[in-house]
Amino acid sequence: MPVIEYIDAIRLAMKEEMERDSDVFVMGEDVGLKGGVFTTTKGLQLQFGEQRVLDAPLAESAIAGVAIGAAMAGMKPIAEMQYSDFMFPATNQIISEAAKIRYRSNNDWDCPIVIRAPIGGGVFGGLYHSQCPESVFFGTPGLKIVAPSTAYDAKGLLKAAIRDPDPVIFFENKKCYRLITDEVPDEDYIVPIGKANVMREGSDLTVIGYSMPLHFAMQAAEELSQEHGIEAHILDLRTIQPLDREGILEAVAKTGKVLIIHEDNKTGGIGAEVAAIIAEELLYDLDAPIRRLCGPDVPAMPINPPGEKHFLLNKEKLKTAMLELARY
Amino acid sequence: MKQAGSVQQTHRHTALGLSDERAVEMYKTMMLARRFDERGQLLQRAGKVNFHISGITQEPSQVAMGFAMDLKNDWFLPYYRDYGFVLSLGMTVKELMLSVYAKGEDPNSAGRQMPGHFGSKRLRIVTGSSPVTTQVPHATGFALAAKMRGEPSVAIVTFGDGSSNQGDFHEGCNFAGVHQLPVIFVCENNQYAISMPLEKQTRGRICDRALGYGFPGIRVDGNDPLEVYRVVSEARERAASGQGPTLIEIMTYRVTAHSTSDNDLAYRTKEEVDLHKGKDSLPVYKQYLVDAGLWSEEQEAKLQTEIRAIIDEGNEYAEKAAFQPVEDAFRYVYAEQSGEGQ
Numbered sequence A: 001m002p003v004i005e006y007i008d009a010i011r012l013a014m015k016e017e018m019e020r021d022s023d024v025f026v027m028g029e030d031v032g033l034k035g036g037v038f039t040t041t042k043g044l045q046l047q048f049g050e051q052r053v054l055d056a057p058l059a060e061s062a063i064a065g066v067a068i069g070a071a072m073a074g075m076k077p078i079a080e081m082q083y084s085d086f087m088f089p090a091t092n093q094i095i096s097e098a099a100k101i102r103y104r105s106n107n108d109w110d111c112p113i114v115i116r117a118p119i120g121g122g123v124f125g126g127l128y129h130s131q132c133p134e135s136v137f138f139g140t141p142g143l144k145i146v147a148p149s150t151a152y153d154a155k156g157l158l159k160a161a162i163r164d165p166d167p168v169i170f171f172e173n174k175k176c177y178r179l180i181t182d183e184v185p186d187e188d189y190i191v192p193i194g195k196a197n198v199m200r201e202g203s204d205l206t207v208i209g210y211s212m213p214l215h216f217a218m219q220a221a222e223e224l225s226q227e228h229g230i231e232a233h234i235l236d237l238r239t240i241q242p243l244d245r246e247g248i249l250e251a252v253a254k255t256g257k258v259l260i261i262h263e264d265n266k267t268g269g270i271g272a273e274v275a276a277i278i279a280e281e282l283l284y285d286l287d288a289p290i291r292r293l294c295g296p297d298v299p300a301m302p303i304n305p306p307g308e309k310h311f312l313l314n315k316e317k318l319k320t321a322m323l324e325l326a327r328y
Numbered sequence B: 001m002k003q004a005g006s007v008q009q010t011h012r013h014t015a016l017g018l019s020d021e022r023a024v025e026m027y028k029t030m031m032l033a034r035r036f037d038e039r040g041q042l043l044q045r046a047g048k049v050n051f052h053i054s055g056i057t058q059e060p061s062q063v064a065m066g067f068a069m070d071l072k073n074d075w076f077l078p079y080y081r082d083y084g085f086v087l088s089l090g091m092t093v094k095e096l097m098l099s100v101y102a103k104g105e106d107p108n109s110a111g112r113q114m115p116g117h118f119g120s121k122r123l124r125i126v127t128g129s130s131p132v133t134t135q136v137p138h139a140t141g142f143a144l145a146a147k148m149r150g151e152p153s154v155a156i157v158t159f160g161d162g163s164s165n166q167g168d169f170h171e172g173c174n175f176a177g178v179h180q181l182p183v184i185f186v187c188e189n190n191q192y193a194i195s196m197p198l199e200k201q202t203r204g205r206i207c208d209r210a211l212g213y214g215f216p217g218i219r220v221d222g223n224d225p226l227e228v229y230r231v232v233s234e235a236r237e238r239a240a241s242g243q244g245p246t247l248i249e250i251m252t253y254r255v256t257a258h259s260t261s262d263n264d265l266a267y268r269t270k271e272e273v274d275l276h277k278g279k280d281s282l283p284v285y286k287q288y289l290v291d292a293g294l295w296s297e298e299q300e301a302k303l304q305t306e307i308r309a310i311i312d313e314g315n316e317y318a319e320k321a322a323f324q325p326v327e328d329a330f331r332y333v334y335a336e337q338s339g340e341g342q
Helices: A006-020 A044-048 A060-072 A088-104 A151-163 A213-228 A245-255 A270-285 A305-311 A315-326 B020-045 B059-067 B083-088 B093-100 B135-149 B167-178 B206-213 B225-240 B270-277 B281-291 B297-320 B326-330
Strands: A003-005 A024-028 A053-055 A076-080 A114-119 A144-146 A168-173 A181-183 A197-200 A205-209 A232-236 A239-241 A258-265 A291-295 B075-077 B155-160 B183-189 B217-221 B246-251
Touching: A003 A006, A006 A024, A006 A044, A006 A151, A006 A168, A024 A060, A044 A053, A060 A076, A060 A088, A060 B135, A060 B167, A088 A114, A088 B167, A114 A151, A144 A151, A151 A168, A151 A181, A197 A213, A205 A213, A205 A245, A205 A315, A213 A232, A213 A258, A213 A315, A232 A245, A245 A258, A245 A270, A258 A270, A258 A315, A270 A291, A291 A315, B020 B059, B020 B083, B020 B093, B020 B225, B020 B281, B020 B297, B059 B083, B059 B155, B059 B183, B059 B225, B059 B281, B075 B135, B083 B093, B093 B297, B135 B155, B135 B167, B135 B183, B167 B183, B167 B206, B183 B206, B183 B225, B206 B217, B206 B246, B217 B225, B225 B246, B225 B281
Parallel strands: A024 A053, A024 A076, A076 A114, A114 A168, A144 A168, A205 A232, A205 A258, A258 A291, B075 B155, B155 B183, B183 B246, B217 B246
Antiparallel strands: A003 A181, A144 A239, A197 A232
């Protein structure tokens, strides 16, 4: 099975879906000849032409709003936000429109749109090229939100998102683009939205998260296994809305100890909801208090290297937190 | 409105390609919208319904717009005062009444949305919301889809003068201009955004903004429905033949308060309102039809009786109709039939 980069998996998913369905098209800033600022759409305009790989004027609300209109007309648009930090002008279109179109029309209209937005830091992007805005959209019924951590999931989830009849926000991690490579089959497949995935089996503690920080957890888990004989059970949520309740409860029940991780800041983050689900259903099965390890509650990460490092999770931070919880 | 009173008797509507029947039908639709609107206000004042928002005096231009479009192919994105517009597109008084009463059979939203939030896929009327102007980029998106698929559709979107200040107005216009899309942007300038008169919203003319996007911007007198018909027809023709968008600013005046929740005399005078009530084009258009030999007082009396019956019937039906069961609150958050991606 070929091993490919996370970014190639995203590009391949779009290419294959555009070949499969002529209603699928990509729209965003610099997505055409340049192929996007990260090269996510590289080569697509040459293959599919200017109309289906559409360079949009620099105006995020229009990128979302025009895509929503096209989706209501029966197209399957993929709207690219250059950085998730810049998608806030489109928030009204996403929350007031895309999320509510089916509901407010009592199922008369629908909005099968995908909004792709790169999240995450560690690229010296400073405050406005590093953010994780998941919590802004999380908790908005009508939206689905996915955030893959592997190339396999990136491809399968993007295909699922494109084929989904409802609006899906696809948060791709820009640090993962070239850093993460894994096996991706040539054959067509999808990863179902709403299903978490066990990345590692273990019996001592459970780590639940999504996107890039899970790779730090995996590295930490290997070291804890070798150095301390501690086996971590690691669950990748993959979809953060709707959350896989059963998957979460099953993973926690397995060890009785849970550490929830994400790069988005702690307060009001996805982890708070995951913790609430566990507390509602499994409180008396726990052997330790629920722990969270997340970005600090500051507006965003700075560009200076020590500041960025301080903000971000890493293997060492994970290892310390996991060991402490395992020994609780 | 000027009558085409030349001896040749080429009436204005005839010169515009409107048959006598269509010219009369326009009048009937305007009057139906007026009487429906008046009833809606009455129902709110009587405590029968919770809310009404009015488009009185804007109906003649709204109806003219609808009559200029292709109901089979075009896409319609109305704003909340567009009773005349949606009635001209085929929505019925019964359906509007179901919406006013927020009943389950309301095709716009099953009574989920406030009245005036239109939507009907059957009639190609696109569902709308309350945050104003979000529909403008949607119209551009419908036009983009039509262009991509080679369909003969034109999208037409309406919004108020207040909306012309929103970013979505500029973004939607600019995108459509860049890609020369088949879309008509119609600002129904009724000179008030709730309490804010036009001079507190913009110093320039709204139609002139089209210059900045590279397509024509036309201002038209909303009290002249035949002129509105002409301008919209030409814009439609331009759009359908690949010549891109048009911005149309219909000059009108909101004679009612913003909604039944507003007291407009807190910010404007009765004299000002009365002045504009005197410019109402509904009786003027009626007189035009009478002068053209197409309408009579007998027909008028009959029409009023018919409209009264239609509204009474719709009212009675909607009042008795059931609300959507609360158990359905969780329905249609997402698609109910699992797609492959779910």
